[in-house]
Amino acid sequence: MNQRLRVGVVGAGAMGASHVGTLAAGVPAAQVTRVFDLDTARAKDVASAAGGEAAESADALIADPEVDAIVIASPDFTHADLAIAAIEAGKHVMCEKPLAVTADDARRVVDAEVAAGRRFVQVGFNRRFDPGFQDLKSSIIDGSLGEVRVLHGIHRNASNATSTDDAGLVTGSMIHEFDTFRWLLDGEIIGIRVESPVTEGFRDPQVATLWTDGGQMITAEVFVNAGYGYDVRVEVVGTGGSASLEPRTPVIRRISGQGGSAIGSDFVAHFIESYRLELAAWADAALRGDVVGASAWDGYVANLVAGAGVAALGSGARETVDVPERPELYG
Structure with missing residues (x-):
């Protein structure tokens, strides 16, 4: 080569x-x-x-x-x-x-x-390579948060041209969250429930509740047509404290009685x-x-979780995620 x-x-x-x-x-x-x-x-x-x-x-x-x-x-x-x-x-x-x-x-x-x-x-x-996510993971590894109990994730797009139906939102967008949580916790997701406040047409947003083999619970909100911009956040809550990955806001402006910062809409620019x-x-x-x-094994397991998530969205119940034995190649 x-x-x-x-x-x-x-x-x-x-x-x-x-x-x-x-x-x-x-x-x-x-x-x-x-x-x-x-x-x-x-x-x-x-x-x-x-x-x-x-x-x-x-x-x-x-x-x-x-x-x-x-x-x-x-x-x-x-x-x-x-x-x-x-x-x-x-x-x-x-x-x-x-x-x-x-x-x-x-x-x-x-x-x-x-x-x-x-x-x-x-x-x-x-996200495994993003400096912010790596810093968040280090807060879990170093033990400063104590025993991790709960994670909260938010994933919003201004609009999305690819995740355009109920199942596609889970398999195409929410799948990022499934891998992120497995990676952050070095564990497996064993159960999932997915719900939406929308009852007709494209059910967007969707909120998932997940359970892990380490005893943690996770909430994940995915809203692919939130309108206002691209917004990804994660909070990890433990017995000794919490750590949050918040949007990057280097400049805060206060003009004419209003304060705030710009929010981008391009996910590529956000994670460039x-x-x-x-x-x-x-x-x-x-x-x-x-x-x-x-x-590839991580990709497969994320798809397993997504499949259970699609089933949960249809059943309204908690669905079990059955992960088979990992091949030795990925040990």
Whole structure:
């Protein structure tokens, strides 16, 4: 493999184009060589800006000898098959969340890695790389909060063009919370109930109550059309204190009797540094033949929780999350 990781990106929409730009400008270990999108003109524009070329198809990009590793930023339903194709080609993958739409499809990715006898896939749960979330996790690890009892999460978008139905909100947006809480607590979610104050049409917002194998309870509010902006917050409450991750507000203005700070609406801009850190860590690890961050197994378990969440939204009851034995590959 070259000294720099030659990267092919599948998907040149908002997320894919952002990743191409970040790789080109902010990840010295990587070089974007190919981009594929169904919109060929867009793929050419995005690739050209990074010094790469457009590929004829996703399959051609994966097979291209000028591509060492793959970033998957295409629609959710394509993720599992593309990840498996990359694994079979022996190429490392950074797959945007979710790993798949269903747990069964995500399990196919896990099984492909197990069959290969090594890990290739990092799932794009970027909050694991965000300095604020890492600081919050350190407050749990160092014991300063005492025994953690309760977590509260808020995840709001001004508007969302992808999570547009009841199930999609859980599997496409709330799935971030499922991975975040598992990672923060180093534990498993064992039960979930999901409810909404909206009774007709698209049930947005939704509020989940989750139970963990460590005895904690969690609330997670996800509101993908909140209108006012992009807003992500988490509070961890323990027997010795609490720690909160609040929105970044560097400047507070007080003008004409009003005080406050601006709230952005772009989730990419909000987490741009975490995306850079995520991609840099992925590229460095891939050059070593290693995998960091959320694994395919983590992606699969998040899909299991999401599936139980969709069932809970329909039943109105607490649904059990059954996590099977973890394969030795992910030990």
